[in-house]
Amino acid sequence: MQCTQEKSINNDSRGPAYAGSASCVSCHKDLSESAVHNSHFNASKMLTGSADSLHIPDGDFIFNEKTKMLVRNRADGLYQSAIINGIDKKTERTDMVFGAGNRAYTFAFWYGNQLMQMPLNYLTKEHQWVNSPGFPEEQIYFGRPIVARCLDCHSSFADVNLVQGDNFSIKEEYVKNSIIAGIDCERCHGPAAEHVNFHQENPTVKTANAMVSYKKLALTQRVDVCGVCHSGAGIQTLSSTFNFKPGDTLKILPQYSAYRGEDPDVHGKQKQLLEASACYKVGKAECISCHDVHEQQKPTMAIYSAKCISCHQDVKHETLKEKNKAILANNCVDCHMPIKESHAIDFQISNSKKKIPYKLRTHRIAIYKDLVKGK
Known part of the structure; x- marks a missing residue:
């Protein structure tokens, strides 16, 4: 397909080096159409009207006999209300949604130029409204700012101003119209204005000009492009990771901690977990070995397993009981990348102190002896 769209004025808040993802469509239509449905593109979104597209129900959350939250879908948006002794003490409308909805949604509202996290999250698989992680168990809390470090991984750009608050504190305020929600093409591929213009x-030129080729990057550079977001919130930086581009390495980020043999939490630390895997150490597995971020639908377990078997054709599984060997061709993942509980995140359920652990699949590919014994 030829690039035939006319040049347009660049309004991208990242600056003139960026073309904006809409510029990618004319030459990369299929990739663009599938990407807008995947988890990366939907890592966050601005909510300017009805929340019908999220398929989120109304709900109540009870803290105690005097205190509860109401969640209501209205024609102009999704609202959370604090009800104390039957009186509506505070109601806020959702302005931004975090998460693609595969497991959960987190919600935010504007308080001046700050983004504040709303009291309740929604778990999509459990179909349940829950208290946001780390929030008080007995009272409603609207006071947690969503800091720039959150947007570093859940958006493609946000312009931040540091403002002096009370008692010499510093708070982060956003330039509202600067936020580019979700992970767009240029967040992963780098600024593309020069490429588009060329x-x-x-x-008639079909060879990509002025763009970094992933195929030509070293293994560590390819993995680090994913790792800039999939290394957890523990990365400490002096400036935003929005400046990170393909070909950079995480070692350029101040205070970045490389994997040193620890057992990282399953939430957000996929890179460190992968680095602990023999498949990665011998250079046979990286992020894109299993994940195509342009795909709309996730591969099945059988497809993932075929990728494993392509390197492990001679594995005998001698300790596995004969009756369980039928699963081998269709599901390597549940045994070698089991689902584990995060120690960093859990969710309090309504009218209870009980908490639901946040469960994610570990990216440490290994032989788990406790699972072998269970077979």
């Missing part, structure tokens, strides 16, 4: 002027 191919608009030279539509």
Whole structure:
């Protein structure tokens, strides 16, 4: 397909080096159409009207006999209300949603130029409204700011101003119209204005100009592009990770801690867990070995297992009982990348102190002896 769209004025808040994802569509239509449905593109979204597209029900959450939260879908948006002794003490409308909805949604509202986390999260698999992680168990809390470090991984850009608050504190305020929600093309592929301009002027040239080729990057560089977000919130930086581009390495980020043999939490630390895997250490597995971020639908267990078997054709599984060997061709993952509980995140359920653990699949590919014994 030729690049034939006319040049347009660049309004991208990241600056003139960026073309905006809409510029990618004319040449990369299929990739663009599938990408807008995947988890990365939907890592966050601005909510300016009805929440019908999220398929989130109304709900109540009881803290105690005097205190509860109401969640209501209205024509103009999704609202959370604090009810104390039957009186509506505070109601806020959702302005931003975090998460693609595979497991959960987190919600935020504007308080001036700050983004504040709303009291309740929604768990999509459990179909349940829950108290946001780390929030008080007995009272409603609207006071947690969503800091820039959150947007570093859940958006493609946000312009932040540091403002002096009370008692010499510093608070982060956003330039509202600067936020580019979700992970767009240029967040992963780097600024593309030069690339777009070249191919608009030279539509017959099919070799990509002025873009970094992932295939030509070293293994560590390819993994680090994913790792800039999938290394957890523990990365400490002096500036935003929005400046990270393909070809950079995480070692350029101040205070980045490389894997040193620990057992990282399953939430957000996929890179460290992968680095602990023999498959990665011998250079046979990286993020894109199993994940295509352009795909709309996730592969099945059988497809993932075929990727494993392509390298492990001679494995005998001698300790596995004969009756369980039928699963081998269709599901390597549950045994070698089991689902584990996060120690960093859990969710309090309504009218109870009980908490639901946040469960994720570990990316440490290994032989788990406790699972072998269970077979």
